[in-house]
Amino acid sequence: MTSELNGVCFDNHIGPILDEGGRVTGIVGIAINITEQKLTEQALKGSESRYRMLFEHSVVPIWEEDFSEVKKFFDYLKNKRIRDIRSYFRKHPEKISYCASLVKIIEVNQTSISFFGVKDKTDLLIDLPQFFTDDSLDFFREEIIALAEGKKVFESDIPIKMLDEKIRHLHLRLQVLPGHYETLSKVLVSWIDITDRLNYEDALKESSEILRELNRHIEDARENERTRIALNLHDDLGQKLTAIKMDISWLKSRIGVQSPLVEKKLDGMKRLLDSTVETVQKISSDLRPGILYDLGLKPAIEWQLGEFKRNTGIRSVLKISPSEFIIDDKLSIIIYRIIQESLTNIARHSEADNVTISLRADNEVIKLIIADNGIGIDEEKINSPKSFGLIGIKERAGAYGGEVRITGSKGKGTEVKVIIPAGGK
Numbered sequence: 460m461t462s463e464l465n466g467v468c469f470d471n472h473i474g475p476i477l478d479e480g481g482r483v484t485g486i487v488g489i490a491i492n493i494t495e496q497k498l499t500e501q502a503l504k505g506s507e508s509r510y511r512m513l514f515e516h517s518v519v520p521i522w523e524e525d526f527s528e529v530k531k532f533f534d535y536l537k538n539k540r541i542r543d544i545r546s547y548f549r550k551h552p553e554k555i556s557y558c559a560s561l562v563k564i565i566e567v568n569q570t571s572i573s574f575f576g577v578k579d580k581t582d583l584l585i586d587l588p589q590f591f592t593d594d595s596l597d598f599f600r601e602e603i604i605a606l607a608e609g610k611k612v613f614e615s616d617i618p619i620k621m622l623d624e625k626i627r628h629l630h631l632r633l634q635v636l637p638g639h640y641e642t643l644s645k646v647l648v649s650w651i652d653i654t655d656r657l658n659y660e661d662a663l664k665e666s667s668e669i670l671r672e673l674n675r676h677i678e679d680a681r682e683n684e685r686t687r688i689a690l691n692l693h694d695d696l697g698q699k700l701t702a703i704k705m706d707i708s709w710l711k712s713r714i715g716v717q718s719p720l721v722e723k724k725l726d727g728m729k730r731l732l733d734s735t736v737e738t739v740q741k742i743s744s745d746l747r748p749g750i751l752y753d754l755g756l757k758p759a760i761e762w763q764l765g766e767f768k769r770n771t772g773i774r775s776v777l778k779i780s781p782s783e784f785i786i787d788d789k790l791s792i793i794i795y796r797i798i799q800e801s802l803t804n805i806a807r808h809s810e811a812d813n814v815t816i817s818l819r820a821d822n823e824v825i826k827l828i829i830a831d832n833g834i835g836i837d838e839e840k841i842n843s844p845k846s847f848g849l850i851g852i853k854e855r856a857g858a859y860g861g862e863v864r865i866t867g868s869k870g871k872g873t874e875v876k877v878i879i880p881a882g883g884k
Contacts, residue, residue, distance in 0.1 A: 519649050520571035524587075526606060526643035528561035533607050544607045548600055555600045562587045565645070574652070575622055582622070590619045592626060602633060606643060611635045616653065628654045674858035679789065700739065704732040756791045757783070760798060760816065767814075771806045775814040784820045790879065793855050794818070794827060801829045801875050804848045809833030809873060820881065827877040836867035852877070 476485035514521055533544070541547050548555055567583045575583060591599065598617040605613040613633040618626055629650040639645040711725045751759035757779055764775040786794075798816060805811055811833030819826045840846055852875065853863045861879035 514566075515568050517568055517570055517649070519651060520574045521568045522564055522571060522583075522648045523566040524646045524648055525563040525565050526561075526603075526646050528563070529558050529603060529606070530641075530643040532558060532561065544604050548604070552596075555596050555603075556588060558603050559588045559591060559596070559599055560586060577622065590621075592618050592620050594618050595620075598631075605633075606635070611640065627652055628657050674854055677858075700732055700736045704729060704736070707732065751791060751795055756786065756794060759791075759795055760818075763795070763799060763802070764814075764816070767802050767806070773805065773812055773814055775816065778815070778817045780817075780819045786820065786825065786881070790825065790859065793859060793879070794825065794877075797827065797852050797855055797875075797877055798829065800848050800852055805829075805831050805833065805873075808836070811872060823881055825879045825881055827879075828874060830872060830874040832872045835869045835871055836865065836873040837869070838867075841865050841867070 472489045473486060478484050514523075536544065536547065564584050564587060567580050571583060572578075572580060577583060595618055598615050601615060602613055611634065615631055616628060617631050618628050621627055630653050631648060631650040634647045634649075635643060636645045636647060707725055707729050711722070760777060760779075764777060768774060802814070805814055809831045811831035814829065814831045817826075817828040817830075841849065844850070849865060856863045856877050856879055859879050861877055864876045865873070866876075867873040
């Protein structure tokens, strides 16, 4: 019996006093001060009440789950001297489903009811595996491995099956509640629905892939058009200019005695034609580098660097590993154009006197690094929409699944790093 006096609570125990004959001769009472115990109980009730209120009215779905049977299974494995849980599940994948069947859903909050579109909590207090897809088990495996390793918190993205069989993707957070670390008898599981985000990311990825294919098609079309124009220049205009030059030589030898003025005019026309033929050849070479198609990428780069030094005076070093490697024509022209554009930028803006080009290739990627020792590009120019040369480099690499990283250090130069999948995908 309990009583209260002046705010102090007592637990009262009263009993009779008996003589030798068993007759009651008096009464004895004991009062134990249980005020602190009562205050603790009241505090616990208040805490539980607040917890329940927060649990029920949380804006995210929350479940209380009981993993105690799973914990007993872990203990069983330990008694069997099984220490590597991951290897055990790898050898016995059926035990993952078994562990899922051991989990009990104790309670769900109101938000969970809304999320699953059911009328009552009892519709969700069912076996956990009913919410799992085949892929879910892979994520559940990581969850129980984390618990087996003593972790109190675990987060992961996981697909689940709704009651109408539709698939949703959740970012799930698991939290073992204090006081239940040893038994795992109370575990809070909350989540955020990320299905729409993943669908958006997939759509964006598909859109990016379509754009990349379009860029690749445009780049191929550009190269085809350049080739057509180059061949026309070489075969048509170049031949006609050469024919005119021959006609002028023939005319000069046939007109007999002529004034110095006429002879000077004919010589000037011949020099102009020589210069025009040279210009046509240069334009044709820029449009379609014949040396690239005839001899390969390495000789084409070496020739380009030789021309670059002759025109600018800037020295260069070329490092290729392995010394001989074979890639398809499309990737060759992409790499050649990137180097060509980079050298143009260096000549125009860098104030460098030395350039190093490193080209490495293996079965997976082609890595190209172009570095100069000039004034260094700043961040603003790297990201400027007016930096058409850099944009062209990024578009060319991106069309074949590549990545471009451009960095500059003031007074120490600029580096262009390009990584393209060897398969060009």
